[in-house]
Amino acid sequence: MNTPRAPKPSATSRVGYPFKDKDGRVISDPRAFIEALIPVQGGHYLLGAHGFFHGGIHLDRACKAYLSMEDGICCLADGEVIAYRIDSDYHDATPGGVGQGVAWRPYSTGFVLVRHRLQAPPPPTPPKPPPIEAPGTDxxxxxxxxxxxxxxxxxxxxxxxxxxxxxxxxxxxxxxxxxxxxxxxxxxxxxxxxxxxxxxxxxxxxxxxxxxxxxxxxxxxxxxxxxxxxxDPDKSAAYTENKAQRQRPEPLAAPVLTLYSLYMHVASRGDYGRNARWQRPSWWLQRDGSREPEAMDRVVAVSPPVPIHQGDLIGYLGEDVPARAYPIAGQPVTRRLLHLEIFSGDDLPAYLSASRRWAKENLPESERTLLLLMAGDVLQQDDGGTLTVNQRQILRAGGLESRTTDGKRWRKVMLGAAQGHATGWIEEAGRLVSPWEWPGFEIHDEVTSPDGFRHDAPDAFAEYLRGEGPRPPDTPFYQALRALVDRNRDGVFSEEELDRLLRNRHHADRITRIIARHETAWTRASMRGYAETARRIAVKLGPVAVDNVDAEAPRAEMLPWWEDVAAGVEGFPASSRVWHLHPGGVAGNFSGGSFLFTVTMLQKVFPRAHGNRLQEIASELNSNIDRFELDTALRRTHFFAQVAQEAGENLAFEEGLNYSASSLSQFAYFKRLPHEATLYGRTSAHGADQRAIADRIYANRIGNGDVASGDGWRFRGRGLKQLTGRANYRAFTAWHRRVFPSELVDFEQQPDLLATACYATRSAAYFWEGNGLHLKADDGPTSAVVDSITRVVNRYTDSYVARAKHFEDMWSKGLFK
Structure with missing residues (x-):
């Protein structure tokens, strides 16, 4: 009997970061993430500790000044969990072991492996029209x-x-x-x-x-x-055009790249018990009302794979303490660390060529969101002088000041420190590129050092360390990398050199866009090769060095997982020699897609709203642009036109019910009982009783009980789209559990949550996506579409003028393009 093939994960066009910034906001500037990596010791991309290849990046306590690491690890992109290993509790790296009890030098062998399909969305094309009657029949x-x-x-x-x-x-x-x-x-x-x-x-x-x-x-x-x-020639022409549009071939699909994101050294199951506030990852199995891993202390090939979204919780940082760490004051050592890696088994050179060609031939100018400056480009300064660019720069065009002169658009850019942080203007035309052209990404294929060591002669390197000989030459692979990163030409290629380069925006940009093909570190053969090379060096350095290497040997035997995954996961790369990519480089190229919401944008729609509230909303939306179906300018404009009409210029999260007695006559309840309108509505003698008003106008509607139930006030309008009624709160709860399965929130029991920025935004997304309004928006920027959407959002009024005006204003200004 044939086992059904597992469906492929949904294609994604956005890649994010493993953590938010220190204030809990989604990172939009790639530089903010790269700066967080600089203080980390022993875990830079390309070169790790002791001169070995390092295919990922480390994030540890040194990053806390920049990132919200206590909130858990976020999945980089939409995909599917295909394998994992969760330790029941940490292992102990203490030499010789300590038996039962506390782990003095705890370390995790846990990992989570996610598969992604990276693919550009199809270029915007008008929908195919319905057929029209052939001319001549009438x-x-x-x-x-x-x-x-x-x-x-x-x-x-x-x-x-x-x-x-x-x-x-x-x-x-x-x-x-x-x-x-x-x-x-x-x-x-x-x-x-x-x-x-x-x-x-x-x-x-x-x-x-x-x-x-x-x-x-x-x-x-x-x-x-x-x-x-x-x-009729006009009708014949219309019929011919209609036929041509209906027979129009679908746009050529963009090439697809299969990527894998590896999250190594995740927290043990026991650690969750010691940290009561930790949430359980949504990809764990649901058992008896809680989530648990399917199995522990072994590699699990997940069948079928479990879908996961960008930003979903992967887990938390686990311990990774080496055997040589020394306990202080009799306390166990702690070092929480994440090794993050992105790799691909596909033919990267072929993919890059195909993607670059496709992007140039198929994407319109509006999708070219990056400004590419090359050495030799000339900037015009405000004082009439000029500046010449001396190195490539890749900037997100949307974040740059612009001006138009004689019909030409110019962008204001800043050159690097080597040129005194000077600023100038450069013409935009001819310099815009798409992220799908992978600007600046360079391929380097390693073929000579499968153990990952930088030098061909470990013994000679040991003699160099002892001061008894010259530094041995680098392998050809490292020679090529040094040519890229050794900017001061001192012949030194070290972790310290990488630190210096990462501090320079433009050098860092180049390093993070290097794609290196190399043997993975996670096979048993690779680990043993690493250990053998390290021991050859240690023998030359003395007994203490040998003891340190020997103490690490048990841990090196525990960490590999590659062979188990390759045997159990269909479609996993057959070769362990894979292409490694810098997570920050990939995220910096694609994060935010071609669009990010900003406070400045939202202030134009909500001029009376507080900036902090707008920032919280922008952050939530930027984390979920694809998930909330806000992936086109047309959809975003329709969405916020509705929000602007519902929540007003001050962006109120709760419905205002301060009605005058006379205005209550618009509601059926008070039309029947006008004396109660005077009793509860605002008059010169007293203010409005908003609770009583809500209980009456919403009684016995939208899932609410009668007036005495208090449901009208309890489930009054809240959120960006003023979600109203018990039935809608209940439906929002079901939607939220499907979309955010790790957050088991019941809004019927906690309705006030909708008055917070996070859930106010999500409630609007629920109504938008849940009612298929994003599909209606695709019909175009017309008043008829605005009206059809408005009828769904507000079934109780026939006036669409104000809402249509909001839409027309935003669309004409291109605010969300």
């Missing part, structure tokens, strides 16, 4: 020509069926032309006079166009064109 489609001459050689206009005419019939002689003179077409858009074939005139005795007129017994008649010998 008599009204027909007509004939009006000629300039009696012989019918010079057509000057087309006259549709029913066109009124004044015709001078004249005497008919057999064998002569059948054309008669038109003295007035009675249509200002047509030539006034001409000639027309008499057989296409209506023969109506009552109108004087019967047989008497044909025989010439009546000279001038009022008639109309009847049928004709040609089909």
């Amino acid at each position: 008599i009204r489609d027909w007509g004939t020509h009006l000629y300039a001459d009696r012989q019918g050689r010079q057509p000057i206009a087309w006259l549709r069926h029913g066109t009124p005419l004044i015709v001078q019939v004249g005497t008919y002689t057999p064998g002569e032309s059948t054309l008669v003179r038109v003295t007035d077409t009675r249509d200002a858009t047509l030539p006034r006079e001409g000639w027309i074939c008499r057989r296409h005139l209506a023969l109506d005795p009552a109108a004087g166009t019967g047989l008497r007129a044909v025989l010439g017994l009546k000279d001038t008649v009022v008639t109309t064109v009847y049928h004709g010998d040609y089909v």
Whole structure:
């Protein structure tokens, strides 16, 4: 019996970061993430501790000044969990072991492996129109020509069926032309006079166009064109265009790259018990009301894979303490660390060529969101001077100041420290590229050092460390890398050199865009090769070094997982020699897609709203642009037009019910009981009783109970779209558990949560996506579409004018493009 093939994970076009910034906001500037990596010791991309290749990056306590690491590790992109290993509790790296009890030097062998399919979204294309009726089936489609001459050689206009005419019939002689003179077409858009074939005139005795007129017994008649010998050219053209649009081939799909993100040294299951506030990852199995790993202390090939979204919780940082760490004051050592890695088994050179070609041929200018500056480009300064760019720069165009001069758009950019942080203007045309062109990414293929050591001769390197010989030459692979990163040409390629380079925005950009093919570190053969090379060096350095290497050997035997995953996961790379990519480089290229919400944008729509509230909303939306179906400018504009109408310029999270007594008559309840409108509505004698008003106008509606139940006030309008009624709160809870499965929140029990920025935003996304409004928005920027969406959002009013105005204002300004 054949096992059904597991479905591929959904393609994604966005890659994010493993943590938010220190204030809990989504990182939008790649530099903010790179700066967080600089203080980390022993875990930079390309070169780790002791001169070995390092295919990932380390994040540890040194990053806390920059990142919200206590909140857990975020999944980098939409994908599927294909394998993991969760330790029941930490192992102990203490040499010789300590038996039962506390782990003095705890370390995790746990990991989570996620598979992603990176693919550009299709270029925007108009929807295919419905078919229209072929021309000619209706008599009204027909007509004939009006000629300039009696012989019918010079057509000057087309006259549709029913066109009124004044015709001078004249005497008919057999064998002569059948054309008669038109003295007035009675249509200002047509030539006034001409000639027309008499057989296409209506023969109506009552109108004087019967047989008497044909025989010439009546000279001038009022008639109309009847049928004709040609089909309406406008309708024929429309039909031809409609047919062409319906037969239009689908746009060529973008190439797909399969990527894997590895999260190594995640927390043990026991650590969750010691940290009560930790949430359980949504990809754990649901058992008896809680989530647990399927199994522990072994590699689990997940079948079928579990879908996971960008930003979802992977787990928490686990311990990774080496055997040589020394306990202080009799306390166990702690070092929480994440090894993060992105790799691919695909043919990267072929993919890059295909993606670059596809992007150049298929993407419109609006999708080219990066500004590429090359060495030699000239900047114009405000004082009339010029500056010459001396190294490549890749900048996100949307974040740069712009101006238009003589129809040309210019962007203001800043050059690097080597040029004094000078600023100038450069013309945008010809310099915009798409992230899908992978600008600046360079391929380097390692073929000579499978153990990952930088030098071909470990013994000679040991002698160099002892001061007994020169530094041995680098392998060809490291020679090529040094040529890229050794900017001061001192011949040194070290972790310290990488630290210095990462501090420079432009050097860091180059390092993070290097793609290196190398043997993975996570096979048993790789670990043993690493250990053997390290021991050869240690033997030359002395007994203490040997002891340190030997103490690490048990841990090195525990860490590999590659062979188990390759055997259990369909489609996993057959070769352990894979392409490594810098997580920060990939995220910096794709994070935010071609769009990020900013406080500045939202302030234009909500000028009276507080900046902190706008920042919280922008952060939530930027984490979920794809998930909330806000992935096009048209959708974003429709979405916020609705929000602007519902929440107002001050972006209120709760419905205002401060009604005057007279205005309550618009509600059916108070229309029936007008004396209660005076009792509870605002008058000169007293303020409005908003609780009583809500309990009455929402009683016995939208899932609410009667007036006495208090449901009207409890489930009053909240959130960006003023979600109202118990039924909607209950439906939002179900949607939220599906979309955010790790957050088991019940909004029916905790309705006030909708008045916080996070859930106010998500409630609007629920109504948007849950009612299919994103699909309606795809129909276009028309008032009819605005009205159709508005009817869903607010079924209780017939006035759409204000909402349409919000939409038209934002669309005309291109605010969310």
